[in-house]
Amino acid sequence: MAPADAGGGNRDAGMNVLVVEDEPGAREALVELVKELGYGASAAGSVAEAEAALSRNVPDVCITDLGLPDGDGLDVVRAAKTAARECDVLVLTGKGSIRAAVEAMKAGAHDFLLKPLKAAQLATALSQLSERHDEARSLLPAALPDPAAAGGLAGMVGRSAPMLEVFRLLTRVARSNAPVMITGESGSGKEVAASTVHALSRRAKRPFIAVNCGAISPTLVESELFGHEKGAFTGADRRRAGTFEMAHGGTLFLDEVTEMPPDLQVKFLRVLETRTFRRVGGNEELDMDIRLVASSNRDLAEAVRKETFRADLFYRLNVFPLRLPPLRERKEDIPLLASHFLSQIEEKERRGFKSFEERALAALSGHDWPGNVRELKNAVHRAYVLSDPPEIQTEAAEAVLTDSGAAELRPVAGDEGTWPAVPVRVGDTLQAVEKKLLTATLLAVKGDKRVAAELLGVSLKTIYNKLKEYQLEP
Numbered sequence: 001m002a003p004a005d006a007g008g009g010n011r012d013a014g015m016n017v018l019v020v021e022d023e024p025g026a027r028e029a030l031v032e033l034v035k036e037l038g039y040g041a042s043a044a045g046s047v048a049e050a051e052a053a054l055s056r057n058v059p060d061v062c063i064t065d066l067g068l069p070d071g072d073g074l075d076v077v078r079a080a081k082t083a084a085r086e087c088d089v090l091v092l093t094g095k096g097s098i099r100a101a102v103e104a105m106k107a108g109a110h111d112f113l114l115k116p117l118k119a120a121q122l123a124t125a126l127s128q129l130s131e132r133h134d135e136a137r138s139l140l141p142a143a144l145p146d147p148a149a150a151g152g153l154a155g156m157v158g159r160s161a162p163m164l165e166v167f168r169l170l171t172r173v174a175r176s177n178a179p180v181m182i183t184g185e186s187g188s189g190k191e192v193a194a195s196t197v198h199a200l201s202r203r204a205k206r207p208f209i210a211v212n213c214g215a216i217s218p219t220l221v222e223s224e225l226f227g228h229e230k231g232a233f234t235g236a237d238r239r240r241a242g243t244f245e246m247a248h249g250g251t252l253f254l255d256e257v258t259e260m261p262p263d264l265q266v267k268f269l270r271v272l273e274t275r276t277f278r279r280v281g282g283n284e285e286l287d288m289d290i291r292l293v294a295s296s297n298r299d300l301a302e303a304v305r306k307e308t309f310r311a312d313l314f315y316r317l318n319v320f321p322l323r324l325p326p327l328r329e330r331k332e333d334i335p336l337l338a339s340h341f342l343s344q345i346e347e348k349e350r351r352g353f354k355s356f357e358e359r360a361l362a363a364l365s366g367h368d369w370p371g372n373v374r375e376l377k378n379a380v381h382r383a384y385v386l387s388d389p390p391e392i393q394t395e396a397a398e399a400v401l402t403d404s405g406a407a408e409l410r411p412v413a414g415d416e417g418t419w420p421a422v423p424v425r426v427g428d429t430l431q432a433v434e435k436k437l438l439t440a441t442l443l444a445v446k447g448d449k450r451v452a453a454e455l456l457g458v459s460l461k462t463i464y465n466k467l468k469e470y471q472l473e474p
Contacts, residue, residue, distance in 0.1 A: 015130050016040040016057075020050045020064035020076050021092075030063065030117070037123050039130075047071035047079070054083040061129055062089045063113075063122075066100055073104050081108040088129050088177075092117060098315050105178050105319045114273055124275050128289045154196040156189065157340045160330035166193070166322065173320045174200035179292040181257075181317050183300065184324030186447025187374030190295035191255060193324060197293055198251040206250030209243050214259030214449060215464035221264050222280050226271075232281025244277055247290045254294040257317065258303050259450065259460065265310045272316050292317060297447045327369040327376060334365045337373060341380040342392065352389035360397035367401055370443050374472075435470045438463075442472075 017034045021027035022045050034041040042059070044050040047070045050062070062080045066073040073091050080087045088110040093101040101112035110129070113121060147153040147167040156167070173180055174197050182190045191210060198208045216224050223232075227242030243252060254260070260268070271277045272292075276285045294317045296303075303309035327334065338356060346353045356364075360383070369375050379400045386396035422440045424433050438456070445451040449467075453460045466472075 015061065015126075016042070016059040017126070018050065018053055018059040018062045019043045020045075020047075020062065020068065020073075022046060022065065022067070022069050026065075033119060033122060034063075034126070037126055039126060045069075047075045050076045051079045054079050054087075058083045058087055060087065061126065062087055063092065064089060065092045066097055066104070072100075073109075074100075074107055077104050077107045077109045090125060098312060102315045102319055108176070110177050121275060124287050124289075128287075131289075151336055152340075154199045155192050156196050157337050158330060158333040159336060160333045162325040162330045163333060166324060169320075169322055170196055171200060173197065173322070175202070176320075177291055179294070179317050179319045181300070181319070181321045182293065182295040182324060183321065184295075184297060185326045185372055186297045186442065187372035188297075188324040188326055189373045190297075190324060191253065193322065194251070194253040194255075194293040194295060198253075198291070201251070201291060203250045203291055207247050208251045208253065209247035210253040210255055211243050212255045212464060213264075214256045214460055215468075216264070217461065221261070222267070225264075225268070226277050226279055228280035229282040232279070236281070239279070242279065244271070244288055244290065245286065248287075249289055251291040251293055254292065254317075256296060256449070257294040258296045258298045258300065258309055260309075262308075262310075265313050269310065269313045269316065272313075327372045331365055334369075334376065335361050337376055338364055338380050341377045342384065345381055345384050349384070351384075353384060353387070353392065354390045356392040356397070357394045359394040360392050363394060363397045363401060371439075434466070435472075438466055438470070439472065 017039050019027060019030045019034065019041060021030060021043070024045070027043050027045060031041045031043050039061075042053060044053050047068050050064065053059075054062075058080075062076060064073045064076040068076070073093075077089045077091070080089050089104075089108065091101050091104045091109045091112040092115055093112050094115050098112075101109075105112065111125065113125060147159075147164060151157060151159055152163075153167040153170060156163070156170075158164070158167075170193065180194075180197055182193050184190055194210070195208055198204060211224075222228075223236075223240065223242065225242045225244060227240050227245055228236050230236060230239050271288055275288045277288060278285060300309065300314060300318065304311050304314050327337075335356075338361060342353060342356070364376070364379070371378075379397075380392070382400040383392050383396040386399060387393045422437050424436070428436075438452070441452045441455055442449070445455070449463045450460055453463045456463075
């Protein structure tokens with residue numbers, strides 16, 4: 001994982017690079033650098049010349065400046081993708097043109113590199129692409145089934161129109177390396193969508209590492225992400241790999257990315273720009289080769305406006321936005337999801353269940369499911385416990401819906417406005433009451449864990465710890 005040597009070494013004599021740059025001096029220097037790194041290189045000084053070069057002999061990689069005399073880098077990206085989907089495009093941009101570079105990535109560019117371009121930065125990017133081209137055939141998953149006929153895609157379940165559109169977008173973006181930003185209400189399946197992106201990608205045989213950005217201890221942030229050397233601080237009795245190292249070659253999933261502390265946002269952005277990092281207490285620069293997928297149940301644009309989330313990091317992560325519909329917008333998927341969860345539970349517990357009574361499925365389908373897919377999964381499990389095989393009984397399904405926190409909430413006036421009341425019975429354990437209150441509070445604030453923490457008078461980390469303790473998070 002050490003950075004590539006900017007001075008040479010033929011890494012892949014078969015990989016050819018087209019350099020598109022209108023300024024002659026810069027073009028010649030970049031061509032020479034590419035050759036020194038051991039790759040074949042050709043050059044073009046305009047969009048027209050690039051299109052002609054692409055029509056003659058499609059390169060493996062195209063490096064293009066954004067500003068060209070007869071167009072811009074977007075035109076080159078489109079021309080390269082028209083000539084061959086396998087041609088990866090790297091866009092050169094200054095700090096003031098990051099928005100334009102993000103648009104180029106939406107059009108199909110692989111990534112963008114900041115100017116002034118450093119030799120080590122280019123060496124790392126080309127080395128990673130070289131490995132990708134070598135392994136592309138062996139790592140590509142088999143042909144995908146029709147999601148409508150199969151009832152889903154990879155780990156995701158659904159046949160409704162909203163989900164078929166999600167599957168279409170997932171299939172398209174998975175084969176690229178573009179960062180994906182998944183948004184949706186709490187419980188809508190964002191981590192499952194992220195793992196599906198990974199499973200359908202060229203990185204499928206490499207690690208998928210999930211990081212909960214709100215649950216990282218502030219004192220251990222750098223160690224968690226970057227790892228540490230032995231003796232780096234008190235208690236560091238051995239070298240430890242961080243999430244960047246563990247995810248090398250694979251996918252890093254940043255769950256609830258809007259909860260990332262401001263100081264961590266700065267450090268994270270630096271790593272994304274340089275593509276290198278150091279372990280805490282170490283001097284060795286390590287390469288970063290990961291596919292980024294992030295998620296949030298909050299309004300990202302609003303977080304940027306309020307300056308709780310950095311705009312430059314937002315542009316880095318929000319290249320391909322993907323919204324997951326709440327379960328109430330795809331109720332026709334409820335019977336399919338319920339049967340899927342029943343099969344999963346039966347496989348583990350082996351009690352002899354095969355299906356639902358018709359009225360039981362009708363009861364589940366009629367519910368609004370404010371907790372989305374996660375709430376449905378938990379309800380099916382409770383109904384499983386209350387039923388006798390071979391079918392989930394109607395009475396059990398109706399009981400778990402009546403007993404759910406969402407169904408029992410009723411509005412009452414309070415100092416903070418109208419908040420739901422949470423029924424508590426004598427005999428309930430303190431743990432059950434705490435779980436019910438936490439669930440109801442999160443439902444009332446639409447999954448915003450930071451607001452829930454403020455209302456309950458605890459830290460955000462406590463909220464995450466309780467969610468994990470009560471298995472309220474997937």
